[in-house]
Amino acid sequence: MASRLGSLPPQLASTSLHHHRHHLRPPQCSGQASLSWRRAVAPAQLELISVSTSPGKIPKPFSTTAVATSLSQGTPVRPTSILVVGATGTLGRQVVRRALDEGYDVRCLVRPRPAPADFLRDWGATVVNGDLSKPETIPATLVGVHTVIDCATGRPEEPIGTVDWEGKVALIQCAKAMGIQKYVFYSIHNCDKHPEVPLMEIKHCTEKFLQDSGLNYLIIRLCGFMQGLIGQYAVPILEEKSVWGTDAPTRIAYMDTQDVSRLTFIAMRNEKINKELLTFAGPRAWTTQEVITLCERLAGQDANVTTVPVSILKFTRQLTRLFQWTNDVADRLAFSEVLSSDIVFSVPMAETYNLLGVDQKDIVTLERYLQDYFTNILKKLKDLKAQSKQTDIFL
Amino acid sequence: MALRQIYHLETGLRPSSSSSLVGIPVLNPGRLRFKPSPALPLARPRSELGGSEEQGKAEKGDGDAKKGRRKEGVTLDDVNPVGLGRRSRQIFDEVWRKFSGLGQISRSLTDDDDGLLLIRGPMCEFTVPEAQDTTVLVVGATSRIGRIVVRKLMLRGYKVKALVRKADPEVIDMLPRSVSIVVGDVGEPSTLRAAVQGCNKIIYCATARSAITGDLNRVDYQGVCNVTKAFQDYNNQLAQLRAGKSSKSKLLLAKFKSAESLEGWEVRKGTYFQDVVAAKYDGGMDAKFEFTETGDAVFSGYVFTRGGYVELSKKFSLPLGSTLDRYDGLLLSVGGNGKSYILILETGPLADTSQSKLYFARINTKVGFCRVRVPFSSFRPVKPDDPPLDPFLVHTLTIRFEPRRQKLVEAPGANKQDPRSFKLIMEYIKALPAGIETDFILVSCTGSGIESSRRDQVLKAKKAGEDALRRSGLGYTIIRPGPLQEEPGGQRALIFDQGNRISQGISCADVADICVKALHDSTARNKSFDVCYEYVAEQGNELYELVAHLPDKANNYLTPALSVLEKNT
Numbered sequence: 017m018a019s020r021l022g023s024l025p026p027q028l029a030s031t032s033l034h035h036h037r038h039h040l041r042p043p044q045c046s047g048q049a050s051l052s053w054r055r056a057v058a059p060a061q062l063e064l065i066s067v068s069t070s071p072g073k074i075p076k077p078f079s080t081t082a083v084a085t086s087l088s089q090g091t092p093v094r095p096t097s098i099l100v101v102g103a104t105g106t107l108g109r110q111v112v113r114r115a116l117d118e119g120y121d122v123r124c125l126v127r128p129r130p131a132p133a134d135f136l137r138d139w140g141a142t143v144v145n146g147d148l149s150k151p152e153t154i155p156a157t158l159v160g161v162h163t164v165i166d167c168a169t170g171r172p173e174e175p176i177g178t179v180d181w182e183g184k185v186a187l188i189q190c191a192k193a194m195g196i197q198k199y200v201f202y203s204i205h206n207c208d209k210h211p212e213v214p215l216m217e218i219k220h221c222t223e224k225f226l227q228d229s230g231l232n233y234l235i236i237r238l239c240g241f242m243q244g245l246i247g248q249y250a251v252p253i254l255e256e257k258s259v260w261g262t263d264a265p266t267r268i269a270y271m272d273t274q275d276v277s278r279l280t281f282i283a284m285r286n287e288k289i290n291k292e293l294l295t296f297a298g299p300r301a302w303t304t305q306e307v308i309t310l311c312e313r314l315a316g317q318d319a320n321v322t323t324v325p326v327s328i329l330k331f332t333r334q335l336t337r338l339f340q341w342t343n344d345v346a347d348r349l350a351f352s353e354v355l356s357s358d359i360v361f362s363v364p365m366a367e368t369y370n371l372l373g374v375d376q377k378d379i380v381t382l383e384r385y386l387q388d389y390f391t392n393i394l395k396k397l398k399d400l401k402a403q404s405k406q407t408d409i410f411l
Numbered sequence: 412m413a414l415r416q417i418y419h420l421e422t423g424l425r426p427s428s429s430s431s432l433v434g435i436p437v438l439n440p441g442r443l444r445f446k447p448s449p450a451l452p453l454a455r456p457r458s459e460l461g462g463s464e465e466q467g468k469a470e471k472g473d474g475d476a477k478k479g480r481r482k483e484g485v486t487l488d489d490v491n492p493v494g495l496g497r498r499s500r501q502i503f504d505e506v507w508r509k510f511s512g513l514g515q516i517s518r519s520l521t522d523d524d525d526g527l528l529l530i531r532g533p534m535c536e537f538t539v540p541e542a543q544d545t546t547v548l549v550v551g552a553t554s555r556i557g558r559i560v561v562r563k564l565m566l567r568g569y570k571v572k573a574l575v576r577k578a579d580p581e582v583i584d585m586l587p588r589s590v591s592i593v594v595g596d597v598g599e600p601s602t603l604r605a606a607v608q609g610c611n612k613i614i615y616c617a618t619a620r621s622a623i624t625g626d627l628n629r630v631d632y633q634g635v636c637n638v639t640k641a642f643q644d645y646n647n648q649l650a651q652l653r654a655g656k657s658s659k660s661k662l663l664l665a666k667f668k669s670a671e672s673l674e675g676w677e678v679r680k681g682t683y684f685q686d687v688v689a690a691k692y693d694g695g696m697d698a699k700f701e702f703t704e705t706g707d708a709v710f711s712g713y714v715f716t717r718g719g720y721v722e723l724s725k726k727f728s729l730p731l732g733s734t735l736d737r738y739d740g741l742l743l744s745v746g747g748n749g750k751s752y753i754l755i756l757e758t759g760p761l762a763d764t765s766q767s768k769l770y771f772a773r774i775n776t777k778v779g780f781c782r783v784r785v786p787f788s789s790f791r792p793v794k795p796d797d798p799p800l801d802p803f804l805v806h807t808l809t810i811r812f813e814p815r816r817q818k819l820v821e822a823p824g825a826n827k828q829d830p831r832s833f834k835l836i837m838e839y840i841k842a843l844p845a846g847i848e849t850d851f852i853l854v855s856c857t858g859s860g861i862e863s864s865r866r867d868q869v870l871k872a873k874k875a876g877e878d879a880l881r882r883s884g885l886g887y888t889i890i891r892p893g894p895l896q897e898e899p900g901g902q903r904a905l906i907f908d909q910g911n912r913i914s915q916g917i918s919c920a921d922v923a924d925i926c927v928k929a930l931h932d933s934t935a936r937n938k939s940f941d942v943c944y945e946y947v948a949e950q951g952n953e954l955y956e957l958v959a960h961l962p963d964k965a966n967n968y969l970t971p972a973l974s975v976l977e978k979n980t
């Protein structure tokens with residue numbers, strides 16, 4: 017088995033790389049996209065078959081499943097062992113925390129870096145080093161794992177395809193080959209409707225790739241995180257820095273990542289929810305302007321709002337697309353295309369709540385979330401003031 | 412401008428320092444933050460404030476970029492071309508970051524973006540306010556339940572100490588890194604002293620690794636004894652250090668060590684019947700309280716009268732500042748020779764004893780000396796209409812002997828004792844300090860799911876351990892889970908019950924959750940209970956219904972579940 021696994025990674029790497037060259041040429045129509053991922057799947061399956069038939073069996077079309085079962089039978093895994101990919105991210109850390117609290121044994125796949133993610137270890141998770149952009153590091157991390165929860169997304173500063181496409185393809189193929197029982201993947205709401213945005217297109221392609229992989233999967237599409245609003249609006253308002261917003265009419269139903277992770281685990285354990293695509297959205301959809309107004313009200317002070325028209329964003333994107341060296345920048349600005357439409361990033365959740373057996377009252381609203389934040393932060397500032405009364409009286 | 416200044420007056424902080432102190436995200440300072448320079452309005456002396464109104468307005472509208480530029484030409488340093496270039500680049504980066512940020516839907520936060528408030532602070536759903544000041548010792552931190560307990564404690568911000576037998580690398584890797592590890596063995600009392608040092612609470616989830624009697628005895632019985640003893644020793648040491656002022660120290664009500672100490676105690680006789688005729692024909696009664704030559708204070712006598720009793724009573728003179736409402740019950744050290752006595756507490760205004768209310772509790776003694784704990788909650792009013800006992804109002808304690816309802820005790824010499832005579836040797840009476848929370852949580856077992864050949868031995872050891880804990884004087888919580896299952900917690904409703912009626916299993920994570928919740932739950936103190944998953948009866952086979960509780964984030968299921976259960980069982 018070890019030798020089989022050992023022979024996997026280079027092949028996986030080559031297929032995904034091979035694919036990548038054809039794939040990332042924005043803007044693509046969805047037809048082309050689906051073609052290109054099919055081309056990626058085909059060689060990958062071939063590789064797996066050749067691996068499985070090395071003892072001398074006759075190749076059968078469905079031998080990939082045979083590999084998966086035989087491997088999973090060899091090592092019985094506990095249903096409480098999970099691997100979280102992207103555990104240091106906004107959502108990932110909440111997923112890890114919730115999992116630990118519910119009694120799972122959590123393994124976190126973390127990129128080797130000089131300042132390691134200490135908080136994960138402090139909470140009691142096991143941290144393993146691996147990098148999705150280096151497929152040879154993946155198989156070892158999957159040994160003895162029952163469920164993979166994938167919350168990884170590339171950082172803004174790196175080329176968008178490395179983690180989000182090549183890494184994911186390698187991870188899914190590896191999970192399949194090693195008989196992982198369930199694969200939970202976080203995607204973006206409406207990602208099938210905006211193939212012009214590279215990140216969304218990649219997410220959509222990954223969804224399709226996962227659906228065709230034969231794994232037991234759960235895809236969760238998300239709209240926006242409340243946690244992101246703190247850094248974007250709440251902190252600048254408190255620090256009296258300028259807040260940048262757009263005049264876009266887009267509405268996003270923000271959700272607390274703690275709720276996302278809670279619902280994820282409920283859905284994950286539900287035997288009935290298998291090979292399904294769920295969308296999680298917050299209780300209400302907000303525009304940028306509404307969020308800023310809410311923050312101003314709760315903080316008790318006005319914000320310096322710098323409003324950038326969406327047209328400027330779009331123009332900048334067009335401009336940066338002209339040069340090859342600014343292509344990454346263009347990719348990152350691609351959401352301006354989405355923003356300019358008055359799309360609402362939200363879905364009615366009643367059915368999902370029903371399916372999961374969750375009460376809507378338990379889902380945090382943005383008002384309550386921000387209220388909590390400002391109450392706590394203002395109290396903290398007050399405490400600090402009390403402490404430093406003697407020295408800072410002048411200010 | 413006025414607004415901003417007021418804000419800073421309120422907070423007493425510069426914007427830059429506020430963020431680093433509070434833990435609001437401080438992004439890469441080199442990239443986007445302007446260094447506070449004397450030219451910035453925030454650091455200006457107060458006298459200038461009035462005149463800067465207009466300037467401020469203009470600035471507010473323009474935002475950060477202009478602020479940077481306004482600094483030019485103030486000092487020679489600021490016109491330095493290198494500095495200028497660097498600063499303009501910073502400004503450009505900042506603007507660009509914000510600008511490109513607008514074009515994104517999902518933002519990936521930098522590492523410290525969530526800050527203290529969101530990860531460990533009040534914004535985290537797991538944080539428990541009391542956790543910061545509480546150190547918990549987890550005994551058996553690598554067991555199935557212990558592992559999860561440690562993680563849950565860490566998530567909630569407790570300081571955790573873990574007792575492990577050997578500091579092997581794989582053991583240490585299993586535990587979170589900020590857990591402080593103490594090497595020791597529950598079978599070796601000397602190794603436990605360091606472990607309990609500085610701990611407020613103990614969670615004991617170690618179990619014997621085999622069903623060999625020696626192993627069982629060592630971990631499940633002796634282990635509990637040793638740990639409770641070490642913990643009590645530590646508490647006593649604290650109590651001594653604080654010269655009896657510690658909340659852990661008992662209050663001495665009476666100590667009978669000399670003839671003088673008997674002063675104030677009155678011996679009285681009485682009957683329940685006003686039947687004068689009957690009294691004439693029986694043997695009467697007598698009692699005395701005296702200090703013997705052997706150094707014992709002895710209350711002895713006989714009661715032959717039908718319905719008669721003798722009693723020993725004293726008005727308390729409590730030390731200044733201490734009242735009995737801060738105490739939980741009475742502790743008597745007596746040699747009662749197996750007789751039972753009645754304790755009576757009298758409450759009400761001292762001046763007018765006719766308004767007094769009487770409360771009684773029956774105590775049983777053993778052959779030889781024994782310590783009897785009588786919680787105030789076990790006192791019942793003599794008149795059923797009276798309100799429950801309020802320890803604050805207690806002024807008199809009475810010990811009464813009556814021949815009624817005496818058990819016939821086989822004395823060692825096989826000569827039958829007369830149930831109508833008695834001899835009570837008194838050593839001391841103390842008030843037990845009240846504790847609101849539990850000090851020691853013991854995970855025991857119900858016995859179901861153990862192979863039947865060893866069940867008795869296992870249960871015997873566990874029971875012995877439980878008894879040792881109950882006798883220790885610590886606030887205890889004993890959890891007896893059904894057969895443990897390796898499942899995620901919070902999935903199914905739980906049943907809390909007392910009295911060996913449960914049949915289902917339970918996940919390790921749920922047991923761990925109960926342990927952690929019980930730490931600060933006053934209803935969990937001094938309780939033993941069984942817990943398991945809800946029994947789902949087949950249609951038509953429902954026998955009885957127990958109240959089930961579903962563990963969830965929003966509801967605290969433990970308090971209502973435990974408040975109906977009995978204490979001190």
